Structures are given as C-alpha cells and as structure tokens.
Amino acid sequence: MNQESPDTTTGDDPFGRADAAAVARDHAEALAALADALDGDGTPVDREATGEWRTLFPGDVVTPDDDRYDEARRVWNGLCEAAPAAVAYPTTAAGVARVVEAARETGLGVATRSGGHSSVGTSSGDGVLVCDVGTMQEVAVDPDARTATVDPGVTIGELDAATTAHGLATPQGVAPEVGVTGLTLGGGTGYLSRAHGLACDRLAQVDLITAAGERVTATADTNPDLFRAVRGAGGAFGVAVELEFDLVSVPGELAMCDTWFPVDGTDDVAALLREYRDLLREAPRTTNVSPYVTRVPDEAGFPDDRAGDLALCVLGVHGGDPDEGERALAPFRNLGADGVDPLFEYADRRPYVDVQAYLGGGSPADDHYYWKSVAVETFTDALVDHTAERMAALPGDEDTVVVWPMGGAVADLDAGATAVPERDAEVVLNFEACWSEPTDDDAHREWARESADRARDVGTVTGELPNFSGTERGDEAARDVYAANYEWLRETKRRWDPDGVFTPSGRL
Ligand SMILES: Cc1cc2nc3c(=O)[nH]c(=O)nc-3n(C[C@H](O)[C@H](O)[C@H](O)COP(=O)(O)OP(=O)(O)OC[C@H]3O[C@@H](n4cnc5c(N)ncnc54)[C@H](O)[C@@H]3O)c2cc1C
Structure with missing residues (x-):
C-alpha cells in the first residue's frame, strides 16, 4: 500500500x-x-x-x-x-x-x-x-495511584475537569475543545510543560490496535520501541484505544497574567522580545510566559483610539504556588525600559480549568489554518529580529506569531527518548496563519512557510513541533519535523506497519 x-x-x-x-x-x-x-x-x-x-x-x-x-x-x-x-x-x-x-x-x-x-x-x-x-469518552481517575485512564475521544477540557476534582492534572494543550489523544500523540505543549514536561512525557501506557488488528500495550518496559515512537508520531503506528497518564499536584488556583503592550514597528517589538528572552532565561521552570501579536479589538476594556493597532501580548501562567507565581510573573508584566503603559492588563489567580479555558474558542472550525513551527536552539538576537519583523508585518488580521517557551522539564529527556526531537530548544517560534477565503490560501501559507524557512537560515533549528508543522505529507516533511529522530522512526514504522495501513494518519 x-x-x-x-x-x-x-x-x-x-x-x-x-x-x-x-x-x-x-x-x-x-x-x-x-x-x-x-x-x-x-x-x-x-x-x-x-x-x-x-x-x-x-x-x-x-x-x-x-x-x-x-x-x-x-x-x-x-x-x-x-x-x-x-x-x-x-x-x-x-x-x-x-x-x-x-x-x-x-x-x-x-x-x-x-x-x-x-x-x-x-x-x-x-x-x-x-x-x-x-464517541469513546470515559475518564477514570485513581487519586491514590495518581493516574488517569482515558478513552481516545476525551477532550482536554473533560480530562482537566476530571483530574482537578482531585487537585491533580497532567500537562495538556491550551484549548479545552481539542482532543487529548491527538495532542498527546503529537507531543503536546501547554502551560504546565516547563514545570512537568510535554503531554506525551506523562503518558505511562497506551493501548493500540496495530496494523495486524491486535490490541497491544506499549509502556517503557513493554514494546518500548513502539512506546518511544508513538510519543510524537503516534497516528502512524496504530489506533490508540486507551491512554494512561501519570498525574501531578496542582494548586487550587494558579497565578496568571495577560499584558498587552503597544508596539509601533519592528524595533519596538524586538526590544520587548529581547527583554522577555533575558527574563525567561532566569525564570523558574514553573513559569510559562509566551508573547504573541494581535490587533487591539474594538471592545469595552480596550482603548477606543487604539482599535486595530498591533499589540504584543505577554501571556503568563505559573504552575506552582500562586504567591511565588505572582512574584515570578511580575517582571514580565513590566516589560519596556521606561515602563510602557499597557493597552490591556489582566492579572489574577484562577483554578487550572479556568486557566486552560482562558484562550478557548478563539479558533473557529472551518476557517483555513496553516501553522508552521521551528524549534530554535538559542533565541539569538538575529532570531529575535526576524521574529519581530514578522510580528510587525502580519499579512492578515487573524494571522499571528507566537513565541512558545521550552526548557525546564521539556529538556529533562534526551532528544531521542521520544519522537519529539526539540528537547534542547530554548523557544519554539510558531508562525500561525488563519484566514477564511480560499482565494487567499497561497498568500497566507506562503507567509508562514517563508517565515519558518528564514528562521532556519538565521538560527539553529532542531525540528518542528509535530502538532504545528504545516499540512505537507511525505518523506521530506517527515525529515523536517522529526529531524534526528527520523531514521529510527522509519525503522519502527517498518516493524509495526510494514504495509502503511496508518500512513494517512501521520507523516511516516
Ligand atoms: C484551537 C487549537 C489549539 C491547539 N493548542 C495546542 C497546544 O496548546 N499545544 C499543542 O501541542 N497542540 C495544540 N494544538 C494542536 C493539536 O494538538 C493537534 O492539532 C492535535 O493533533 C489535535 O488532536 P485531536 O485529537 O483533536 O485531533 P484529530 O484530528 O482527531 O487527530 C489529530 C492527529 O492525531 C491522530 N490521532 C487521533 N486520534 C488517534 C488515535 N486514537 N490513535 C492514533 N492516532 C490518533 C490523527 O490520526 C491525526 O494525525 C491546538 C489545535 C487547535 C485546533
């Protein structure tokens, strides 16, 4: 096949x-x-x-x-x-x-x-x-063993609700409507990743129906080659029918902030990003702060005379004690050498499920999306300048660039421990194009692709986040995404799916 x-x-x-x-x-x-x-x-x-x-x-x-x-x-x-x-x-x-x-x-x-x-x-x-x-949607939490057993159709919101009822959680992505299984089998970054690892790092066991039509269990000890491969390249190896996650304690409320800074051109953005990068290097691993750009909405709570202007938003979540969290997030809320007056500011403590829902619903179904990510080893001045230039000249109102922090627990594993190669990355640059008119497909896709290609030229890239890696299929795309892990993934694919039954489900 x-x-x-x-x-x-x-x-x-x-x-x-x-x-x-x-x-x-x-x-x-x-x-x-x-x-x-x-x-x-x-x-x-x-x-x-x-x-x-x-x-x-x-x-x-x-x-x-x-x-x-x-x-x-x-x-x-x-x-x-x-x-x-x-x-x-x-x-x-x-x-x-x-x-x-x-x-x-x-x-x-x-x-x-x-x-x-x-x-x-x-x-x-x-x-x-x-x-x-x-339609397979059961979740069972064992608070004593600190595990959650999850059916494949469970969403992030459903899993978070079940685990936080016991003061527990496992790192997942930042949109409650997204599926736990697809996110986890693609690696999975979220607010708790620097503190507790990628979503796939907390996967203790997964049961799959393989190409042979058999149910097999994969753990660190049972079918370890399969377990290594499905964490990041999951869809290509079988259908996951049950997942078990190790859980961690989360406080009843987490400190979070969202500060929107006015920016006028590339230099403004670059100055703020440099400051952000330097603070991130000193921040505890419980601190997850992510800058992104957007346009100021014409809504209550935002200055009328700035509607439509570009803003650099700095979204922070602290995964530990909220008093410590407020202290750790404070410098990120005060970026700007002379103290820039924010256009909008939110800072509070929220239950974890509400933190997770903070951005929810912002990406409607049926729109067109093309996301490209590059994981960069060091967020150098040259890469900051490139990112700033792209942030300051978005092709459309819904496009954005997000800087996602890595490090902390993400770097506790070796690059070859799972299929996700970017363990040593300092940050991931996500160029996220979103539009609605099919006639605009080429322009937006090209912008995201070119932004990622130029980042590859300017810095050292360790791979792409599988969950944010364009819509291309085939070998070249697989090599770009899985980088140093590509060869052993191919070999594992030959063992478990020699006829390519699951090839449409992934890139391998
Ligand atoms: C609004 C939004 C926000 C997002 N935020 C984040 C984020 O914060 N962090 C992050 O890492 N990603 C994020 N993503 C990307 C998301 O993780 C991926 O798109 C993910 O693949 C979606 O999983 P799903 O189960 O909903 O999708 P599906 O479309 O069901 O599946 C996605 C992939 O997983 C495979 N798959 C699904 N189920 C199984 C199964 N049972 N067995 C084997 N393979 C399976 C599919 O074949 C496919 O390759 C976001 C996506 C959206 C739309």
Whole structure:
C-alpha cells in the first residue's frame, strides 16, 4: 500500500466526493460487512450540546452516498477538507480492530480521528477509511495511584475537569475543545510543560490496535520501541484505544497574567522580545510566559483610539504556588525600559480549568489554518529580529506569531527518548496563519512557510513541533519535523506497519 497522501497544500483537488463514491463502490461489500460488524443503532450523538461542532453516529459507517457524509467528513481545518471513502464510528476497541481489518481487506489506508482538531490535516484524507473514535469518552481517575485512564475521544477540557476534582492534572494543550489523544500523540505543549514536561512525557501506557488488528500495550518496559515512537508520531503506528497518564499536584488556583503592550514597528517589538528572552532565561521552570501579536479589538476594556493597532501580548501562567507565581510573573508584566503603559492588563489567580479555558474558542472550525513551527536552539538576537519583523508585518488580521517557551522539564529527556526531537530548544517560534477565503490560501501559507524557512537560515533549528508543522505529507516533511529522530522512526514504522495501513494518519 504505502500510498502517499496528496499534498493538500497545492490547492489541487485530485479527489472529490464523486471519486470517494467510486472508491466506496469498489469496496462496497467490505464496507457493508464493516457496518454490520459495528452494528450501531444509528443514533446521532449531538455534541453541539457540549459546545462541540461535530455530530457523530456511533457504531455506524457513513459512505459518500449517505446524506450524513458531508457532516461526517467535516474537519476543523477548512484547508484540509478531504473526501474519504467512508467514515466509521467504532465504539469499542474490538470495533476499532474490525475497522483496521476492513482496511486491510480493502487496501484502504486508515486515518484515525479522535478530537477532530488536527491542525495538520492527518485525521482524514482522500479515498481513505476514517476511523473516528470520538464517541469513546470515559475518564477514570485513581487519586491514590495518581493516574488517569482515558478513552481516545476525551477532550482536554473533560480530562482537566476530571483530574482537578482531585487537585491533580497532567500537562495538556491550551484549548479545552481539542482532543487529548491527538495532542498527546503529537507531543503536546501547554502551560504546565516547563514545570512537568510535554503531554506525551506523562503518558505511562497506551493501548493500540496495530496494523495486524491486535490490541497491544506499549509502556517503557513493554514494546518500548513502539512506546518511544508513538510519543510524537503516534497516528502512524496504530489506533490508540486507551491512554494512561501519570498525574501531578496542582494548586487550587494558579497565578496568571495577560499584558498587552503597544508596539509601533519592528524595533519596538524586538526590544520587548529581547527583554522577555533575558527574563525567561532566569525564570523558574514553573513559569510559562509566551508573547504573541494581535490587533487591539474594538471592545469595552480596550482603548477606543487604539482599535486595530498591533499589540504584543505577554501571556503568563505559573504552575506552582500562586504567591511565588505572582512574584515570578511580575517582571514580565513590566516589560519596556521606561515602563510602557499597557493597552490591556489582566492579572489574577484562577483554578487550572479556568486557566486552560482562558484562550478557548478563539479558533473557529472551518476557517483555513496553516501553522508552521521551528524549534530554535538559542533565541539569538538575529532570531529575535526576524521574529519581530514578522510580528510587525502580519499579512492578515487573524494571522499571528507566537513565541512558545521550552526548557525546564521539556529538556529533562534526551532528544531521542521520544519522537519529539526539540528537547534542547530554548523557544519554539510558531508562525500561525488563519484566514477564511480560499482565494487567499497561497498568500497566507506562503507567509508562514517563508517565515519558518528564514528562521532556519538565521538560527539553529532542531525540528518542528509535530502538532504545528504545516499540512505537507511525505518523506521530506517527515525529515523536517522529526529531524534526528527520523531514521529510527522509519525503522519502527517498518516493524509495526510494514504495509502503511496508518500512513494517512501521520507523516511516516
Ligand atoms: C484551537 C487549537 C489549539 C491547539 N493548542 C495546542 C497546544 O496548546 N499545544 C499543542 O501541542 N497542540 C495544540 N494544538 C494542536 C493539536 O494538538 C493537534 O492539532 C492535535 O493533533 C489535535 O488532536 P485531536 O485529537 O483533536 O485531533 P484529530 O484530528 O482527531 O487527530 C489529530 C492527529 O492525531 C491522530 N490521532 C487521533 N486520534 C488517534 C488515535 N486514537 N490513535 C492514533 N492516532 C490518533 C490523527 O490520526 C491525526 O494525525 C491546538 C489545535 C487547535 C485546533
């Protein structure tokens, strides 16, 4: 099999609904058998009620001739719209094994979907069999063992709510609506990462349905090669059906701040970023501070006469004692040599779930997104200048550049311990393009790509964060993302998925 997924970045649409229908027709018998085997009752699970955008059909298989097909194939990133041959909704691990068997029988590749928020578009694909495990949604917390056992369809918000009820948490990303499984298997950065590691670093065990259709457990001691690979390159190796996380204590409330500084051009931004970088170098690992740019909204709480102006926002969260946190965050709130008056300031203590929700909902489904990240070994003056130049000249109102701090617990592991290569990076530069008009695809994508390429020219790059790495597929993209880990990942792929059943689910 080993088919390369089409490059969704070219704007070509070699595959449409009609072609997907033709593929489904070719495999009608196997897909009908699959539908019988999954034996769903066809009852839609309406996740609108929980603030989600998807409507799911548990236990069902939806093909292109089905009225529900357009809803079933919908993905969060409008840029990555695809026409799969079918979308299957298994509700148990045994059902997932049936989907994988059907994929082997038909020769269709599997794209696995859990939370449905893939930024890189790898949870669907033209002519593939989508295995949507989003309806598997149980979480069990063992407060004595300090572990959480999580079904693959659980979202970050659901996991946070379950763990913090016991004063515990595990580092996850900063948007409650995103899936725990996709985020964790792509590495996973969040507010607690400098304090407690990437999301995948706290994964103690994962059970997967492999290409052979078998359920296997992967831990540091059992199938360690698989365990090493799935933490960062997960989708390419199997369908995760259960994850177990080690939990850490979190205080009842965390200190956080969000300060918006006025900036007028590249020099202003560069001066603030330099100061930020120097403070970050001295900050305790519990401190996570991230600058990004945005436009001042025309809303209450912001100065009227600055609406539409560019602001450098400095968002900080401290993962430890809130008194210490307020002290650690204070210098970041006072950037600017002569004390710049902020355009907006928020500083308070919040429960962890509310911290996690602070930015939530800001990235609507169906818009077009193309995110490119580069992990830089040292945030040199040259890289600061490049970042500032890009921040000061955004191509559109929704585009942004985010500087994400690394170090601390992220650097406690070696670069080859998991698939995520950027353990020694000081920061990650995320060039995040967002727009809504398909006619603007090329311009925004090009801006993000060029920004990342120029960062590669100016500094030493250790790889890309898998969760923020463009929409390209294939070998070249895999080498860019996994850098020094690429060769052993390929070898592990040959062992566990020699025929490329899960190739559409990742870059390998
Ligand atoms: C609004 C928003 C905010 C974000 N913030 C962060 C952040 O703070 N930190 C961060 O690291 N990332 C962040 N991301 C990126 C996010 O982590 C990735 O897009 C992630 O892959 C989404 O996971 P999902 O389960 O929702 O997506 P899906 O679309 O379901 O899956 C994403 C990928 O994971 C694979 N996958 C999903 N389920 C399984 C499974 N059961 N078994 C095997 N493979 C599977 C898929 O095949 C696909 O490759 C954010 C994304 C969005 C949209």
